[in-house]
Amino acid sequence: MLETNDEQVILVTGGAGFLGTHLCRRLLTQGDTVICMDNFLTSSEANLGPLNDHPNFSVIQHDIIDPLPKNLFPTQIYNLACAASPRQYQKDPVHTLRTCVQGTFNLLELAVAQNARILQASTSEVYGDPKEHPQHESYHGNVNPVGVRSCYDEGKRCAETLISDYARTRGVTAKIARIFNTYGPGMAADDGRVISTLIHQMLQGEPLTVYGDGSQTRSLCYVDDMIKGLITLMNSADTFRGPVNLGNTEEISVLEIANLIIELAQKDSNIEFRPLPADDPTVRCPDITLAQHHLNWKPTVRFRQGLLQTYTHFLQKSQKEIQSVSTRLGTQEQT
Numbered sequence: 535m536l537e538t539n540d541e542q543v544i545l546v547t548g549g550a551g552f553l554g555t556h557l558c559r560r561l562l563t564q565g566d567t568v569i570c571m572d573n574f575l576t577s578s579e580a581n582l583g584p585l586n587d588h589p590n591f592s593v594i595q596h597d598i599i600d601p602l603p604k605n606l607f608p609t610q611i612y613n614l615a616c617a618a619s620p621r622q623y624q625k626d627p628v629h630t631l632r633t634c635v636q637g638t639f640n641l642l643e644l645a646v647a648q649n650a651r652i653l654q655a656s657t658s659e660v661y662g663d664p665k666e667h668p669q670h671e672s673y674h675g676n677v678n679p680v681g682v683r684s685c686y687d688e689g690k691r692c693a694e695t696l697i698s699d700y701a702r703t704r705g706v707t708a709k710i711a712r713i714f715n716t717y718g719p720g721m722a723a724d725d726g727r728v729i730s731t732l733i734h735q736m737l738q739g740e741p742l743t744v745y746g747d748g749s750q751t752r753s754l755c756y757v758d759d760m761i762k763g764l765i766t767l768m769n770s771a772d773t774f775r776g777p778v779n780l781g782n783t784e785e786i787s788v789l790e791i792a793n794l795i796i797e798l799a800q801k802d803s804n805i806e807f808r809p810l811p812a813d814d815p816t817v818r819c820p821d822i823t824l825a826q827h828h829l830n831w832k833p834t835v836r837f838r839q840g841l842l843q844t845y846t847h848f849l850q851k852s853q854k855e856i857q858s859v860s861t862r863l864g865t866q867e868q869t
Contacts, residue, residue, distance in 0.1 A: 544608060545569045545606060557612060585625050597637075598638050613655055621726030660694065660816075662866060682812055709768055714754075716754070729844060737852050745810045746807070758850075763780040799845070
């Protein structure tokens with residue numbers, strides 16, 4: 535593993551997103567200088583909270599599809615800049631594709647100029663609706679190149695090609711992480727992901743939405759485990775580029791997730807079944823043999839434990855919002 539030092543200057547693109555905020559926080563804890571770059575299209579600077587006051591932290595509002603600022607001198611680059619939920623990336627599929635391709639190209643050019651390491655946050659979506667189960671990195675996938683999800687799926691596949699070619703021809707020390715479903719505190723309630731959607735519906739007193747018959751499975755990795763995996767991969771031996779799967783090997787059906795949330799909430803709730811969306815994968819589970827062998831990494835947080843922490847976070851946030859509204863209304867009445 536690469537020895538890190540106090541002089542690391544780390545650029546995190548998409549740093550105000552769900553994974554990005556957790557990553558920035560962990561890097562600052564390590565003593566690194568962190569530059570968060572985000573266009574705030576699907577995130578907010580408010581997500582960064584107290585990080586904004588940290589002396590080793592700075593924020594640049596910028597879209598990576600545009601030419602990058604000239605005053606960037608990172609030693610490491612984490613590219614997390616792309617909307618990750620179907621609801622978000624399908625809003626502007628052309629921009630999503632450009633973020634994956636043009637944005638990655640711009641960051642690779644920066645990595646060449648600064649002799650910086652770069653880690654590309656790829657995705658399990660490169661496997662599409664897989665016909666191989668679980669998915670090993672050698673599996674080339676089953677992706678629809680003209681479907682509604684292809685802007686993301688194919689964009690990430692192309693980004694992996696760019697990363698690999700720059701490593702082969704330009705000598706860039708590059709890493710590719712294929713991230714499987716990740717959850718935890720800090721998820722946006724409206725991002726369309728299964729965990730956040732179901733918890734939000736429960737807290738709003740709405741029926742829990744399950745698509746298809748709910749038998750489709752997901753392998754869900756708690757965010758703390760994922761961040762540890764990303765940092766370990768970034769600092770791994772130069773000769774190990776990946777791609778490497780990072781995710782949880784424990785499968786659970788969407789219907790089981792819904793029932794667990796009902797159990798945690800200790801409330802009665804209905805489950806509403808809807809038609810399965812186009813190109814929605816029926817199974818998704820990583821083979822993490824490479825991560826275990828090369829990184830000595832595997833998830834440690836069990837799903838029920840992580841789900842409880844996530845639900846508690848959403849509940850506390852909801853209660854704070856209610857209290858804030860009550861306080862404002864009380865103030866208005868007094869005036």
